[in-house]
Amino acid sequence: MSVESSPIELRSSPHFRGVATVDRIMLDVVYALCPIALFAAFQFGLSAVCLIATCTAVCVLTEHVICRASGRPTSVGDYSAVITGMLLALTLPPGFPLWMAAVGSVVCIALGKALFGGIGFNVFNPALVGRAFVQAAFPVAITTWTPAVTERFTQFIPSSLALPFMTPAPVADWVARMSVDGFTGATPLALQKFDHITTDVTTLFMGMTSGSAGETSAILILACGVYLVFRNVVNWRIPASMLLSAFITSGLFYLADSEVYPNPFFTLFAGGLMLGAVFMATDMVASPVTALGIWIYAGLMGFLTVIIRLKGGLPEGVMYAILLGNAVSPIIDNLTQPRIFGARKRKQPKS
Amino acid sequence: MAREMFSDLLQLSKRKSFSRGIHPPECKDHTSGKSIRRLPFAPKLVIPLSQHTGAPAVPVVREGQEVVRGEPIAEAGGFVSVPMHAPVTGIVDRIALAPTLEGEPSPAIFIKSYPAADQRILYGAPRDIESMSPEELVQAVQDTGVVGLGGAAFPTHVKLIVPEGKSVDTVVVNGCECEPYLTTDHRVMLERPDDIIAGIRVVARSLGAKRVLVGIEENKMDAAEVLRKALPEGLPIKVEVLRVKYPQGAEKMLVKALLRREIPPGGLPADVGAAVFNVATLAQIGDLLPRQQGLIERVVTITGPGVERPGNYLMALGTPLRFALEQVGFSNRRSKQVVLGGPMMGATVSSLDIPVTKGVTGILVMTHKQTRVELRHNRIYPCIKCGECVEVCPLYLNPSRLGLLARKQQYETMEEQFHLNACFECGCCSYVCPSNIPLVQYFRIAKALNRERKARACL
Numbered sequence: 146m147s148v149e150s151s152p153i154e155l156r157s158s159p160h161f162r163g164v165a166t167v168d169r170i171m172l173d174v175v176y177a178l179c180p181i182a183l184f185a186a187f188q189f190g191l192s193a194v195c196l197i198a199t200c201t202a203v204c205v206l207t208e209h210v211i212c213r214a215s216g217r218p219t220s221v222g223d224y225s226a227v228i229t230g231m232l233l234a235l236t237l238p239p240g241f242p243l244w245m246a247a248v249g250s251v252v253c254i255a256l257g258k259a260l261f262g263g264i265g266f267n268v269f270n271p272a273l274v275g276r277a278f279v280q281a282a283f284p285v286a287i288t289t290w291t292p293a294v295t296e297r298f299t300q301f302i303p304s305s306l307a308l309p310f311m312t313p314a315p316v317a318d319w320v321a322r323m324s325v326d327g328f329t330g331a332t333p334l335a336l337q338k339f340d341h342i343t344t345d346v347t348t349l350f351m352g353m354t355s356g357s358a359g360e361t362s363a364i365l366i367l368a369c370g371v372y373l374v375f376r377n378v379v380n381w382r383i384p385a386s387m388l389l390s391a392f393i394t395s396g397l398f399y400l401a402d403s404e405v406y407p408n409p410f411f412t413l414f415a416g417g418l419m420l421g422a423v424f425m426a427t428d429m430v431a432s433p434v435t436a437l438g439i440w441i442y443a444g445l446m447g448f449l450t451v452i453i454r455l456k457g458g459l460p461e462g463v464m465y466a467i468l469l470g471n472a473v474s475p476i477i478d479n480l481t482q483p484r485i486f487g488a489r490k491r492k493q494p495k496s
Numbered sequence: 497m498a499r500e501m502f503s504d505l506l507q508l509s510k511r512k513s514f515s516r517g518i519h520p521p522e523c524k525d526h527t528s529g530k531s532i533r534r535l536p537f538a539p540k541l542v543i544p545l546s547q548h549t550g551a552p553a554v555p556v557v558r559e560g561q562e563v564v565r566g567e568p569i570a571e572a573g574g575f576v577s578v579p580m581h582a583p584v585t586g587i588v589d590r591i592a593l594a595p596t597l598e599g600e601p602s603p604a605i606f607i608k609s610y611p612a613a614d615q616r617i618l619y620g621a622p623r624d625i626e627s628m629s630p631e632e633l634v635q636a637v638q639d640t641g642v643v644g645l646g647g648a649a650f651p652t653h654v655k656l657i658v659p660e661g662k663s664v665d666t667v668v669v670n671g672c673e674c675e676p677y678l679t680t681d682h683r684v685m686l687e688r689p690d691d692i693i694a695g696i697r698v699v700a701r702s703l704g705a706k707r708v709l710v711g712i713e714e715n716k717m718d719a720a721e722v723l724r725k726a727l728p729e730g731l732p733i734k735v736e737v738l739r740v741k742y743p744q745g746a747e748k749m750l751v752k753a754l755l756r757r758e759i760p761p762g763g764l765p766a767d768v769g770a771a772v773f774n775v776a777t778l779a780q781i782g783d784l785l786p787r788q789q790g791l792i793e794r795v796v797t798i799t800g801p802g803v804e805r806p807g808n809y810l811m812a813l814g815t816p817l818r819f820a821l822e823q824v825g826f827s828n829r830r831s832k833q834v835v836l837g838g839p840m841m842g843a844t845v846s847s848l849d850i851p852v853t854k855g856v857t858g859i860l861v862m863t864h865k866q867t868r869v870e871l872r873h874n875r876i877y878p879c880i881k882c883g884e885c886v887e888v889c890p891l892y893l894n895p896s897r898l899g900l901l902a903r904k905q906q907y908e909t910m911e912e913q914f915h916l917n918a919c920f921e922c923g924c925c926s927y928v929c930p931s932n933i934p935l936v937q938y939f940r941i942a943k944a945l946n947r948e949r950k951a952r953a954c955l
């Protein structure tokens with residue numbers, strides 16, 4: 146046996162690699178989003194399906210086009226654009242006009258991600274950048290909520306199909322025609338905030354309320370979150386710390402005045418807190434890397450969410466809380482560098 | 497890390513370990529059940545003069561001189577240096593440059609072995625080591641040429657001297673062998689427990705240590721049993737079974753796992769009152785010292801998907817890799833990489849003319865198939881700040897930030913603010929990185945450039 150001219154390859158150690166890869170992680174998030182998307186489809190019907198499909202497709206397309214235009218190989222294969230699209234769709238009202246959703250999707254990828262240099266460099270969660278944009282650009286459409294109607298699988302919510310650059314027709318008539326009793330068009334959060342009507346926690350838990358397409362069922366989101374934690378995709382500290390901090394903050398308000406402020410369980414399960422804590426705040430790129438940093442970062446976001454909800458002018462504060470958290474994440478990261486092995490405790494490295 | 501954290505929690509009460517680290521596949525089953533077998537002598541051996549940490553040895557033989565197996569052929573080139581002994585009976589062919597693992601050719605003694613010679617060791621004479629003083633023991637250990645056989649190749653006798661102002665109360669014996677694939681320490685513990693214990697007594701006496709802790713990972717319970725049985729009554733030696741975790745075999749991690757003490761960055765085990773020795777090193781000391789002989793052979797695990805007869809082989813130091821691999825059925829067609837050491841920290845070789853030296857624990861032959869699996873993840877993504885590397889770094893560094901700084905070539909910041917020099921290149925961070933970033937490679941380059949810059953600054 147000849148050993149001559151051995152095709153030896155030189156590489157640097159380690160020669161073993163773990164199984165986790167970026168595309169694997171992103172694919173897991175997509176899997177975890179699927180049940181939520183399905184529930185949205187079930188609850189809100191045709192409009193929700195088209196909304197999710199539009200956002201996802203536009204995000205992927207935008208990513209592809211931008212990559213091509215800037216001469217980089219396309220990064221569609223890592224599924225991160227799919228996640229951004231799905232997340233954006235799930236935070237929008239189900240009857241949101243599709244053309245507005247498409248604009249929002251382009252903004253997500255172009256301003257939220259590509260502007261910073263693509264995956265790994267985005268400062269904010271791209272989906273939330275898009276969401277903040279549509280909130281500012283289309284303030285009416287973003288707060289037009291519709292109930293689950295019986296004909297949802299055969300009919301679009303009329304606002305969905307508004308022509309590009311057209312303001313959608315008000316849906317109040319349509320809702321009235323569908324003869325849904327007692328529907329006021331307000332989300333549980335708005336009801337609580339402005340009318341002090343607290344929706345039953347069990348109802349919130351199961352998700353049979355109005356709200357954004359994907360935020361209504363807390364239990365489903367939690368289940369998907371547990372899956373992600375066990376797949377090692379989501380750092381459990383983020384949802385844990387964010388929910389805990391929201392619970393405590395809101396509990397304090399409740400203790401102070403239980404007439405005006407909702408009970409803390411309501412805070413946990415209403416609105417987008419659950420979706421935000423599990424899927425948005427956990428965007429790896431925009432969160433700190435050290436354990437301590439993560440506790441602080443997510444705790445801050447939970448606190449801000451409640452403050453905005455209860456003290457600000459808006460019924461919902463998750464989006465801004467997370468964007469603010471993203472913004473300070475690098476600072477938190479800098480302040481929470483780990484103590485290195487063997488260094489005496491409390492001794493700061495000189496800088 | 498959620499799953500691992502969970503299993504860690506379940507195990508917390510059971511067995512000791514250090515915090516963080518990883519669990520790579522062990523791959524030890526191919527060889528852990530195979531007894532140590534002797535490999536034939538190669539027709540030509542290469543003994544590099546610098547196969548240990550410290551000053552190179554100085555040859556004491558001429559070209560053309562006949563040497564007998566076990567005869568000293570080079571003397572120590574200083575205190576931090578060791579002598580060399582002839583691994584075979586034969587003739588010194590030449591003293592010239594030979595390829596090394598590091599790439600730079602370096603001086604070596606080439607010996608042609610006599611095929612017909614009976615390879616008995618004629619050198620050495622029995623002596624009573626019990627009556628020797630600690631200083632005499634240090635000298636005797638240096639004369640054997642023993643260095644750390646766990647891979648570090650640091651001269652063992654140097655560790656037997658307690659630095660001024662410090663004291664060593666505990667001798668830590670390293671039987672972890674945490675690198676995947678390698679099983680030499682495992683086999684030595686199973687087959688030579690008495691030599692190990694003799695070695696332990698030498699180092700413990702020389703250091704004046706009060707107790708000895710032997711750390712063995714859970715996957716080698718048989719070895720722990722054998723050692724426990726072999727322990728004589730009344731000695732303060734304790735065998736501790738540890739959880740399986742990489743890189744537990746690193747000095748700092750092992751001392752932390754067994755003693756809960758943290759060696760400071762840039763420090764020595766003696767800073768926290770410990771001294772660490774590998775089991776194979778101790779077995780050699782226990783065997784060679786009473787007979788006044790030199791280190792001329794070692795056990796090497798030859799394994800990996802690219803060899804037909806993987807096993808643990810006792811081979812003469814200086815055996816070229818090519819010869820060793822031919823003996824165990826090395827298929828050139830399927831092989832892709834040859835790694836000296838384990839897969840986590842070992843280095844790929846550039847030539848099969850490189851000899852087996854004192855610090856070689858294993859020869860690992862990787863195949864195309866494995867490499868192809870790797871190819872699938874060959875794409876390097878930017879750091880997605882998943883924090884995995886931070887969660888596994890056993891030294892609590894921030895490899896993510898270090899990696900980003902390396903990309904920006906801010907090597908000084910890496911050293912000054914992010915403790916680059918504390919990193920011992922264990923590879924945990926690269927192993928877990930989902931973006932496939934070759935972090936350890938970056939760190940090596942950064943360290944090398946920093947060293948260069950400092951050297952230039954000194955001129």
Ligand code: SF4
Pocket residue numbers: 888889890891892893894895918919920921922923924925926935936
């Ligand atoms: S930074 Fe260094 S010490 Fe830490 S895991 Fe990476 S290689 Fe190991």
Ligand code: SF4
Pocket residue numbers: 434878879880881882883884885886895896899925928929930931932933935
């Ligand atoms: S493991 Fe890789 S991708 Fe994750 S934070 Fe570390 S360097 Fe970045």
